Amino acid sequence: MDIILLALAEMTEPFRLLMLVTGTITGLIVGVVPGIGGIFGLALFVPLTYQLDPYAAFALLLGMSSVTTTSDTIPAVLLGVPGTVGAVATVVDGHPMARRGEAARAFGAAYSASLIGGVAGALLLAISIPFMRPLMLHMQTPDFFAVSAFGLSVVGMLAGSQPLKGLAAAMLGLLLAFVGIDANAGIHRWTFGQIYLWEGIPLVVLFLGLFGLPELAGLLARGSIQEKAELPTYAGMWRGIRDTLGSFWLVIRCSWIGTILGAIPGVGIAAIDWISYGHAAQNPGEGPPFGQGNVRGVIAPESANNAKEGGALIPTLAFGVPGSAPMALLLGAFMIHGLVPGPDMLSVHAPLTVSMVFTIAAANILGAVICLFFTRPLARLANVPAGLIVPLVVVFMIIGAFQNNMDVLDLLMLGGVGALGMAMKELNWPRSAFALGFVLAPMLERNFFLTYQIHGWGWLTRPLVLALFAMAAIGFGRRAVTWYRTRGRQRQLPAPLPDLVFSGLLLALAVAAFVSAGAFPFDARMFPMISAGILAALALAIFLQAAARWRDRGTSTTAAALTGEGEWAPVGEFALKASVRLALLAGAASALLLLVGHIAAAFVFVLGSTLMLGAASWRTALASAMGAALFVYAVFDLMVSRAWPAPLLKQALGL
Amino acid sequence: MKNRVARWGRAMLVGLALFLPTSVSAFDTKLVTLKVGYAPGGEYDLVARIVARHLGQYLPGHPEVIVQNVPGGGSLRLAQLMLGSEPSDGSSIGLIGSAVWVAPTLDPAVGDFDPLGLRWIGSLAAAPDSLCIVAKSLGIETVEAFREGDFILGATGRTSTGYYFASAARKALDAKFRIVTAFEGIAELELALLRGEIAGHCFAAAEDLRRAELGEHVNVVLRAAGPEESPYADVPRLRDFIEDAHMRAAVMLLEGTREFNFQFIAPKGTSEETMAVLRDAMAAMAADPAYAADMAIIDGVVLRLVPGGELETALRARLDADPDIFALARQLIE
Numbered sequence: 001m002d003i004i005l006l007a008l009a010e011m012t013e014p015f016r017l018l019m020l021v022t023g024t025i026t027g028l029i030v031g032v033v034p035g036i037g038g039i040f041g042l043a044l045f046v047p048l049t050y051q052l053d054p055y056a057a058f059a060l061l062l063g064m065s066s067v068t069t070t071s072d073t074i075p076a077v078l079l080g081v082p083g084t085v086g087a088v089a090t091v092v093d094g095h096p097m098a099r100r101g102e103a104a105r106a107f108g109a110a111y112s113a114s115l116i117g118g119v120a121g122a123l124l125l126a127i128s129i130p131f132m133r134p135l136m137l138h139m140q141t142p143d144f145f146a147v148s149a150f151g152l153s154v155v156g157m158l159a160g161s162q163p164l165k166g167l168a169a170a171m172l173g174l175l176l177a178f179v180g181i182d183a184n185a186g187i188h189r190w191t192f193g194q195i196y197l198w199e200g201i202p203l204v205v206l207f208l209g210l211f212g213l214p215e216l217a218g219l220l221a222r223g224s225i226q227e228k229a230e231l232p233t234y235a236g237m238w239r240g241i242r243d244t245l246g247s248f249w250l251v252i253r254c255s256w257i258g259t260i261l262g263a264i265p266g267v268g269i270a271a272i273d274w275i276s277y278g279h280a281a282q283n284p285g286e287g288p289p290f291g292q293g294n295v296r297g298v299i300a301p302e303s304a305n306n307a308k309e310g311g312a313l314i315p316t317l318a319f320g321v322p323g324s325a326p327m328a329l330l331l332g333a334f335m336i337h338g339l340v341p342g343p344d345m346l347s348v349h350a351p352l353t354v355s356m357v358f359t360i361a362a363a364n365i366l367g368a369v370i371c372l373f374f375t376r377p378l379a380r381l382a383n384v385p386a387g388l389i390v391p392l393v394v395v396f397m398i399i400g401a402f403q404n405n406m407d408v409l410d411l412l413m414l415g416g417v418g419a420l421g422m423a424m425k426e427l428n429w430p431r432s433a434f435a436l437g438f439v440l441a442p443m444l445e446r447n448f449f450l451t452y453q454i455h456g457w458g459w460l461t462r463p464l465v466l467a468l469f470a471m472a473a474i475g476f477g478r479r480a481v482t483w484y485r486t487r488g489r490q491r492q493l494p495a496p497l498p499d500l501v502f503s504g505l506l507l508a509l510a511v512a513a514f515v516s517a518g519a520f521p522f523d524a525r526m527f528p529m530i531s532a533g534i535l536a537a538l539a540l541a542i543f544l545q546a547a548a549r550w551r552d553r554g555t556s557t558t559a560a561a562l563t564g565e566g567e568w569a570p571v572g573e574f575a576l577k578a579s580v581r582l583a584l585l586a587g588a589a590s591a592l593l594l595l596v597g598h599i600a601a602a603f604v605f606v607l608g609s610t611l612m613l614g615a616a617s618w619r620t621a622l623a624s625a626m627g628a629a630l631f632v633y634a635v636f637d638l639m640v641s642r643a644w645p646a647p648l649l650k651q652a653l654g655l
Numbered sequence: 656m657k658n659r660v661a662r663w664g665r666a667m668l669v670g671l672a673l674f675l676p677t678s679v680s681a682f683d684t685k686l687v688t689l690k691v692g693y694a695p696g697g698e699y700d701l702v703a704r705i706v707a708r709h710l711g712q713y714l715p716g717h718p719e720v721i722v723q724n725v726p727g728g729g730s731l732r733l734a735q736l737m738l739g740s741e742p743s744d745g746s747s748i749g750l751i752g753s754a755v756w757v758a759p760t761l762d763p764a765v766g767d768f769d770p771l772g773l774r775w776i777g778s779l780a781a782a783p784d785s786l787c788i789v790a791k792s793l794g795i796e797t798v799e800a801f802r803e804g805d806f807i808l809g810a811t812g813r814t815s816t817g818y819y820f821a822s823a824a825r826k827a828l829d830a831k832f833r834i835v836t837a838f839e840g841i842a843e844l845e846l847a848l849l850r851g852e853i854a855g856h857c858f859a860a861a862e863d864l865r866r867a868e869l870g871e872h873v874n875v876v877l878r879a880a881g882p883e884e885s886p887y888a889d890v891p892r893l894r895d896f897i898e899d900a901h902m903r904a905a906v907m908l909l910e911g912t913r914e915f916n917f918q919f920i921a922p923k924g925t926s927e928e929t930m931a932v933l934r935d936a937m938a939a940m941a942a943d944p945a946y947a948a949d950m951a952i953i954d955g956v957v958l959r960l961v962p963g964g965e966l967e968t969a970l971r972a973r974l975d976a977d978p979d980i981f982a983l984a985r986q987l988i989e
């Protein structure tokens with residue numbers, strides 16, 4: 001009790017509170033800009049904490065990293081563009097809600113779920129402080145492998161109305177995750193001589209392309225975010241809050257999922273989001289199906305991703321093993337302040353540890369309240385013409401993706417993945433299943449090899465392993481039974497010819513991957529070959545199905561008449577046109593970025609494309625362009641200096 | 656359509672007039688990018704950020720020094736970039752791992768990498784100890800027992816220095832232990848040791864053992880690498896158990912992968928004048944007590960500047976060694 005009071009007294013000193021507020025507000029800003037995220041903010045702030053005492057330093061750092069997953073909901077819901085990788089699952093139901101005129105409700109649900117989830121995660125962290133070391137010492141690598149295998153079984157819930165496609169999408173995600181240097185064997189897997197690919201496909205760029213670009217194409221096709229021109233009201237926001245309160249136990253369960261999985265090193269925030277989303281999908285409750293704007297699809301990931309921070313602190317504090325990427329940076333701050341993770345954090349430095357719990361809880365409350373305050377004006381954006389919004393979002397996405405490596409390949413990768421995302425969206429290949437496979441693959445592979453090398457096959461009798469495998473088998477089995485029972489039911493399907501082409505391409509890719517993986521050493525080829533083999537079999541089955549539908553095409557549903565099912569939300573006959581327009585816009589923004597630099601590109605692109613799309617007057621377009629350029633300058637030059645490559649035009653002119 | 660193109664053209668002109676002159680350039684001497692070959696967090700990242708705080712004041716014009724993380728391949732990715740696409744005017748410098756210089760000779764997969772193309776600004780710290788530790792519960796206290804014992808040592812990847820040392824110890828001593836790879840870092844190795852999944856590893860430093868939770872649970876059996884002056888100077892060295900001169904030289908080559916810690920490099924083609932400016936600035940910074948005070952927060956780091964010229968000469972001499980010794984070194988880590 002004394003420790004709690006001491007921590008409270010330390011935390012409530014005015015300067016430390018100021019640091020907490022500063023961190024929280026900065027975290028909210030960082031979360032809202034697609035492509036940057038918590039690590040960016042922490043890397044910015046860690047050096048600034050040299051002069052601060054540890055309480056103020058961790059108030060600033062944890063305040064910031066705790067709330068990026070609160071504000072990242074704003075672009076996810078409004079635009080379908082995840083603010084950070086922690087908001088990707090929120091896109092799937094949050095954005096359809098905004099399209100339906102329920103942006104305020106989605107925000108109300110998301111922020112209140114973030115608040116309760118974040119506080120519940122902090123509480124679980126507080127309760128686990130005395131047990132965290134024994135718990136971490138009890139868990140072994142087979143348990144971590146079983147957790148990741150259980151996580152992958154959630155793909156059954158994400159597989160959508162065409163389960164073969166869902167499973168194939170997950171296998172494609174697994175396969176692409178193996179691109180890069182295999183850290184264990186030290187060999188290159190499908191890097192094609194490109195240094196850019198050594199670290200694999202960048203997660204931020206992948207998710208921006210896979211989810212962001214296709215949703216923007218849809219937005220261009222529709223003309224505005226919201227299909228009905230209704231003004232958002234505070235009543236909508238309160239309804240969302242009531243939705244969260246009505247799903248209280250879902251929030252608590254998902255926050256525990258977030259905290260517990262957050263405590264396992266290697267389980268990233270994206271995996272936690274999808275696992276909690278899949279958990280919620282098992283019981284969709286009232287309202288539309290998951291994928292079409294079910295509010296529980298927003299509540300689940302939002303409560304889990306805010307709770308994760310508390311969990312990730314457990315191995316960080318107890319053993320110095322970072323529970324997440326931001327925690328690796330936090331360990332750097334530990335060193336700066338002379339703190340050594342381990343037993344001392346629970347004895348000598350216990351008040352500081354408890355103050356971290358308070359910081360996470362307080363930041364989550366403050367962040368959610370600030371966001372709720374802005375809900376109504378933000379929700380009004382849903383009525384703004386697409387021609388005004390899309391140029392702004394495209395330029396932030398392009399700059400956000402590019403600033404990761406400052407490499408033109410970032411832009412090409414974004415475009416390539418965007419094209420894949422558009423095809424998957426149109427043809428009912430669930431991107432969520434792909435995302436889950438991608439984020440779980442490294443953990444699955446690494447923990448399997450550790451487990452096998454250390455324990456042989458004896459680990460299969462561990463109680464936790466057995467329990468998790470049984471839960472995975474039951475969950476997946478139930479889903480398979482549902483698929484079997486509904487197999488003959490008439491449902492709307494995409495046009496057969498594009499399906500035929502896409503599955504044919506995937507089949508070729510899978511066979512090529514399988515054959516080329518044969519040249520890798522045994523431990524580097526096992527998982528890629530398994531993924532490629534299963535993908536090839538599934539792609540072949542889908543190819544044959546599509547071929548049969550193409551043969552009987554006179555009776556098939558045409559793409560123009562589609563309404564979609566589950567996560568599937570095709571734009572139909574407008575898809576190609578809108579996708580081409582968006583590709584041209586993204587290409588123009590990329591070219592301008594390289595040609596004239598980030599600030600001039602933001603101005604020129606927003607001004608030019610807003611006028612070209614005919615959505616606003618010169619004056620409005622000019623104001624929008626000025627605002628974009630100033631914002632880019634503020635974030636990428638004032639907040640943190642970045643070494644942008646010299647613009648090509650400047651080089652050519654010899655300036 | 657014509658109208659739209661005209662609008663684009665006007666927008667472009669307005670934008671260029673307003674903003675092009677204000678764009679920040681990496682090639683401006685007012686800004687130096689210090690690229691670190693590891694992810695944010697961790698010792699290398701922290702050293703880079705400390706150096707970024709101090710180096711600029713010793714460079715002409717006192718440029719701002721900013722840190723950019725370019726992780727990949729144990730910093731080999733950054734070294735490759737420094738050989739290719741980075742500007743050689745001093746606006747881009749790098750911090751790489753201590754074993755990068757020997758990578759192409761030990762790992763044929765990176766044979767196209769030419770370390771001699773890099774320019775070294777200097778290294779900042781002395782070699783830390785790399786100790787083979789084994790859980791006390793196994794009762795292994797001597798090298799003989801270490802050689803005969805049937806247990807598991809852990810390492811990160813098979814191209815990590817920790818694996819090199821464990822593998823060299825196993826082969827040079829003809830030991831029976833197994834090596835398990837795929838751990839993510841030293842903290843994860845220690846956690847696996849504490850929960851009994853592995854018996855130890857060959858990458859422990861003196862500061863790790865100062866922590867009671869680890870130090871009290873392990874025996875230090877062998878020194879795989881480390882400086883002459885060390886609190887563990889009385890622990891037997893691996894090289895002392897090897898009679899064959901060539902094999903001994905191969906082990907010493909592997910020891911050299913830890914010898915120069917925190918190596919700062921400039922891109923290929925950097926002129927002698929620019930190198931002199933960078934090396935002088937690093938020497939001046941290394942003599943600054945404020946820099947030393949900041950570095951003191953990193954437990955176990957023994958500051959010792961090796962100037963770039965000296966470092967370059969030393970690394971060249973090592974790479975000129977007998978090819979048979981490299982072949983033996985490769986056998987030791989296979």
